[in-house]
Amino acid sequence: MVNVVWAYRRTGKFALHTLTGALETDARTAAVPITFANGVDAVVTAVQQALARGAARVLVGWSCYSPDFGLMTAELRQVREQVVDARVVHVAGGVHASAEPEATLRAGWDLVAIGEGERLVRDLVRCLDDGGDLRSVPGIASLGSDGHLRRRGRAERIVLDDFPPFGPAHDRFGPIEITRGCIYACRFCQTPYFAGAAFRHRSVANVRHWVRYLVGRGFRDFRFLTPTSLSYGSNGPAPDLGAVEALLAGVREEIGPSRRLWFGTFPSELRPEHVDAASLQLLRRWVSNKTVILGGQSGSDRVLAASARGHDSATIERAAALAIEHGFVPHVDFLFGLPGEEATDVEATLGLMDRLVARGAKVHGHTFMPLPGTPLRKAAPGVLGPEQRRRLRHLASKGQLYGQWEQQERVAKGLADGR
Numbered sequence: 001m002v003n004v005v006w007a008y009r010r011t012g013k014f015a016l017h018t019l020t021g022a023l024e025t026d027a028r029t030a031a032v033p034i035t036f037a038n039g040v041d042a043v044v045t046a047v048q049q050a051l052a053r054g055a056a057r058v059l060v061g062w063s064c065y066s067p068d069f070g071l072m073t074a075e076l077r078q079v080r081e082q083v084v085d086a087r088v089v090h091v092a093g094g095v096h097a098s099a100e101p102e103a104t105l106r107a108g109w110d111l112v113a114i115g116e117g118e119r120l121v122r123d124l125v126r127c128l129d130d131g132g133d134l135r136s137v138p139g140i141a142s143l144g145s146d147g148h149l150r151r152r153g154r155a156e157r158i159v160l161d162d163f164p165p166f167g168p169a170h171d172r173f174g175p176i177e178i179t180r181g182c183i184y185a186c187r188f189c190q191t192p193y194f195a196g197a198a199f200r201h202r203s204v205a206n207v208r209h210w211v212r213y214l215v216g217r218g219f220r221d222f223r224f225l226t227p228t229s230l231s232y233g234s235n236g237p238a239p240d241l242g243a244v245e246a247l248l249a250g251v252r253e254e255i256g257p258s259r260r261l262w263f264g265t266f267p268s269e270l271r272p273e274h275v276d277a278a279s280l281q282l283l284r285r286w287v288s289n290k291t292v293i294l295g296g297q298s299g300s301d302r303v304l305a306a307s308a309r310g311h312d313s314a315t316i317e318r319a320a321a322l323a324i325e326h327g328f329v330p331h332v333d334f335l336f337g338l339p340g341e342e343a344t345d346v347e348a349t350l351g352l353m354d355r356l357v358a359r360g361a362k363v364h365g366h367t368f369m370p371l372p373g374t375p376l377r378k379a380a381p382g383v384l385g386p387e388q389r390r391r392l393r394h395l396a397s398k399g400q401l402y403g404q405w406e407q408q409e410r411v412a413k414g415l416a417d418g419r
């Protein structure tokens with residue numbers, strides 16, 4: 001029988017939970033043993049145990065995010081040094097591998113799964129079970145015997161309702177993904193380029209089904225995954241507040257008044273132009289969170305336009321003020337070091353951040369990374385100037401700024417160096 005081992009890391013874990021759910025809900029793959037192996041030693045042990053149990057083939061799945069790619073490559077090398085067996089196949093998937101299949105294969109993976117993994121992982125396991133040629137599976141890329149890239153297109157995009165949002169039979173849970181894909185095409189972001197430039201929503205009935213399931217399993221907190229919370233149910237830039245309310249009211253009906261409903265906060269956010277009195281009143285009525293996350297990114301209108309964000313800096317400021325008026329603490333995302341940023345743009349961003357924190361907002365800081373698959377993949381990595389760093393550290397020392405912005409500056413440089 002085929003065995004699956006997930007190289008299980010914090011950054012990719014929810015993606016692996018959805019793949020687990022996809023395997024659980026297909027009659028031909030439901031019985032496949034799955035091991036969640038965290039770290040090199042655990043992966044090696046899981047693979048050796050599967051082989052010792054008599055597994056005909058072992059599929060080791062790696063979910064690759066760009067910032068982790070160097071680390072994962074080193075881990076793959078260590079696993080390969082310790083387990084040399086033709087029955088084992090290492091497959092990389094996820095946003096980074098899909099954007100850079102050739103580099104991923106040359107880094108040591110046997111196969112790359114391009115695109116969304118739910119259907120693809122079922123096809124791979126079935127193909128392994130049948131003794132077929134994995135390179136013939138749609139969405140699979142490999143290196144031919146001539147060393148050239150061979151790819152079989154891209155995995156078909158799924159309908160969210162057709163798959164569970166996690167792997168319940170293996171007790172692997174996570175936020176319920178309510179929307180995949182994004183109509184906005186922010187030039188620094190991998191989401192629309194990986195998951196498509198259209199929204200695909202999970203239906204209210206399906207969300208309620210999974211919420212009811214979680215209530216039955218004793219969960220008290222309910223979170224949702226979406227690129228833009230107030231776009232739920234909409235196909236375009238204008239929110240459909242009726243659809244958002246149907247979702248939130250339905251979830252609240254399932255969970256009752258004492259369990260907590262998190263929406264418009266981690267792991268989803270609000271676009272600032274969607275924030276107005278009506279949307280905030282709707283959130284106040286149904287959600288439990290007292291903070292909301294606003295996508296801001298820059299205080300410079302020039303940089304916002306160049307990044308194709310689709311809103312200006314005044315909209316960010318207005319959204320934060322309105323959120324505070326309606327009893328929320330806004331946490332505003334910023335991206336430092338965007339391409340083309342000049343001293344006046346940096347000053348505009350720092351000035352906006354100062355005004356926001358003076359009102360009671362908090363700033364979540366990131367540093368720009370030239371991510372594979374995006375229009376800015378070849379741009380210079382984000383770099384912070386000395387005065388900018390000093391002012392950011394000052395805000396951080398007062399608890400007004402948080403985030404991985406300093407580490408991301410190093411990661412961004414590593415990504416650019418590895419191109």
Ligand code: SF4
Binds near residue numbers: 182186189190192
């Ligand atoms: S940053 Fe947000 S709004 Fe922009 S493309 Fe990415 S997911 Fe969509």
